């Protein structure tokens with residue numbers, strides 16, 4: 001971690017670098033990258049949207065996180081709402097900071113960068129809790145989220161654009177240390 005700095009990221013300016021990291025970490029086709037590019041730039045215009053990057057001393061972006069206060073009028077919130085209502089956890093959509101994306105380049109994983117990105121961005125959130133969606137499988141992401149205090153709120157959750165089922169998770173803030 002010594003050679004990596006976590007700090008504010010001008011994601012609009014570095015969107016191609018960030019999507020290159022996401023494409024390797026998460027697996028995105030060139031077509032999916034083009035679609036995500038529009039979505040990320042639109043998200044950045046949302047109220048309270050913030051991004052952090054993990055950068056080498058040479059300026060190479062090796063990880064990023066971004067999110068925003070949840071807005072019930074947003075597409076993501078609308079998709080997950082009926083699932084949360086069904087489990088009695090719909091209240092998590094209010095006063096909640098959404099982690100929209102978190103990705104670390106595979107060569108830089110398991111060094112604490114993902115944890116630092118998500119804890120740093122949520123530490124400066126005004127909201128008392130955080131929500132996110134993750135693929136509903138026992139991935140490193142899911143394990144990390146659990147250790148930080150996120151618990152399953154609803155599963156399986158189906159996004160119209162995705163084949164895999166997702167889980168919606170929520171955690172009180174601050175995250176566990």
Ligand SMILES: CC(C)(COP(=O)(O)OP(=O)(O)OC[C@H]1O[C@@H](n2cnc3c(N)ncnc32)[C@H](O)[C@@H]1OP(=O)(O)O)[C@@H](O)C(=O)NCCC(=O)NCCS
Nearest residue numbers: 025026102103104109110111112113114115134140141143
């Ligand atoms: C999820 C993700 C962002 C986590 O990033 P990361 O930088 O590897 O996360 P961390 O290093 O903070 O923590 C992950 C693991 O590394 C371990 N770790 C942290 N520092 C370490 C160190 N110095 N030495 C060894 N292991 C360490 C953590 O304990 C944790 O281990 P565990 O999962 O075996 O318990 C990354 O795996 C990723 O990009 N995955 C693909 C994309 C993805 O799924 N994103 C989330 C979409 S919902």
